[in-house]
Amino acid sequence: MTLRMDPQLMWLFEGVLAILALSSLIGLVLKLRVRSDTGRATVANLNARIRAWWVMSAVFALTVASGGLGSLVLFGLISLLALREYITLTPTRRGDHRTLFWSFFVFTPLQYVLLGMRWYGMFTILIPVYAFLFVPTRIALAGDTEHFLERAAKTHWGLMVCVYCVSHAPALLILEIPDYEGRNANLLMFLIVVDQLSDVFQYVWGKLLGRHKIAPSVSPNKTVEGFVGGVLTATLIGTGLWWATPFSPHEAAGMSLAITLMGFFGGLVMSAIKRDRGVKDFGTVIEGHGGILDRIDSVCFAAPVFFHLTRYFFSP
C-alpha cells in the first residue's frame, strides 16, 4: 500500500482533523455546561456522533490515501451494507431469494469490478439496463406473482440507490480531467467533505435556530433554518476548497450548491422511506447516527449528479 502524499490531499486531511478536534472540544464544553435532562441527552447523542465521526474520517482518509483499490473496496462494502439495511426493511417474499442473492453477490461486486477495470460504458448500464431486466425475469422464473411489480421495483430501487448511485463517488477516480492527472482523490474528498458538512451544519443550524419545519410529515427534524444555514455554510466551505479541485472558485461554489441540494433531497427521500416503513433509522451500526444508509443518504443523491456535472463540464 503506497500512501499518497499529494500535498493538497494532506491539507484536506489536516482540515478535517482540525474540524474534528474543534468538535470534540465543543462537545466537551457542552457536556460540562449542560444542565437540563433533555439537554444532556442531546449532548450525549452529539458526542456519540462526534466519536463516530473520528472513526469514519479515519477509515475514509486511510482508504482514500491508499489509492484507487482501497476506495473501491470501501465503497463496495458501503454499498453492500446499505443494500442489506434497505432489503431488511423492505418486505420480500420467499420467491425473491435467488434474485436477492444475485443482487448482493453478483451485481454489487460487479459494479465495482467494472470501475476497477475502468469500463465506463458497462459501469453506467449494468444496473439501469441489465439488473433492471434481470430482476423481474428472475422473480417471474421463481413463479410467485403476488405483488410482482412492487417486489421487482423495490429490489431494483435498492440496487439503484445503494449500489449504482453510491458507486458514482469512487467513479470520480476514473474521470480523465486535463491537467488534473493523479489528483482525482481530491475530488472524492471534496464531494464527501462538502456533502457531509452540509448534513452536519443542517443539523447544527437546525438545533440552534430551527423553527419552521420543511416537511413535517416526512422528517420532523428538517427545518428551513437548518436547510438554508447548512446549505450556505457547506457551500461557503466548498468554495474555499476550490484550490484542491479542477474548478474555479465560482465553479466550486456551483458544484458545492449542487452537492448540498442533492444531498438534502437524498435525506428527504430516505426519511420518506423510513416513515413509510415506520422506523426511525435504517440500522444501529454507527453510534449516534443509526445505520450506514442513514449516514450516506445524502451521498446517494449527490454522488451521481456531482459525477456527471464534473464529467460533462471538465472531462472532454
Add this chain to the structure above:
Amino acid sequence: MKHEPASNIHPVAALIAGLARLISGVHARWLDCEPGSRQRIYFANHTSHLDAVVLWASLPAEARALARPVAARDYWEKTALRRYLAGRVFHAVLINRNPQGSERSLAAAQAVMEQMVAALADRSSLIVFPEGTRGSGEDLAEFKSGIYHLAQKRPDVELVPAYLEHLNRILPKGEVLPVPVLSSATFGPPLRLEPGEPKRAFLERAREAVRRLRPS
C-alpha cells in the same frame, strides 16, 4: 453415543458462529431476562438451518460454552461432515424424530426425554425448537410436548423463550445460498410450569411466549 459435556467451545464452532454472525448481522435483545450463564433451556421458533447456530452465537460466551442444540438424528447423521459438526463441533443432542400415535413411538419419546434429561444432568443448557420442523416464518406451528416433560422433570431449569427474526429470509427451507438480511434474536422472561398446569395449556403458553417476542 456418549458426548463429553460442552464445557469448552470447539474452534470450528467459534469460526462457524463468527460466520453466522457476519451473514445474519444478528442483534441480540434480552427483554426481562438476564443474559447470564445459568443452566437453561432455550426454546425458539424454527424457520432455517441457521437457527441453532445463530441462537447459539447470540448467547454470551459463558452461556455458549454450556449450550447444546437438540437436533434430529436422521438429518445430522446422514453424512460424515454433518456427524462431525453435530457431534464434535456443537456437541448436539441428537434425537430420533418420533412419528406420533403408535405404541412404539411412546417408547421412542421416552428415550428422547431420557437423552435430554441426561444432558441437563451434565449441567448443559439446551437449545430446542419445539415446532419440531422448520416453518415458513409466517406463524408458529403447534409445539411438540417435549418441553412440557422437560419442565416437569427439571422444574429448577429456566425455560427461556426466544424469537429469531428474518432467519427465514436469510436461508429459507430449500435454499443453500444465504442472503445477508439483518436478523435479531429476542430473548424473553423465563417460563415456569405452574403446579397442576395441563400439558395443552402449558404448550400454548410457551408458544405464545415466543410469539410475543416477535418484533412488530
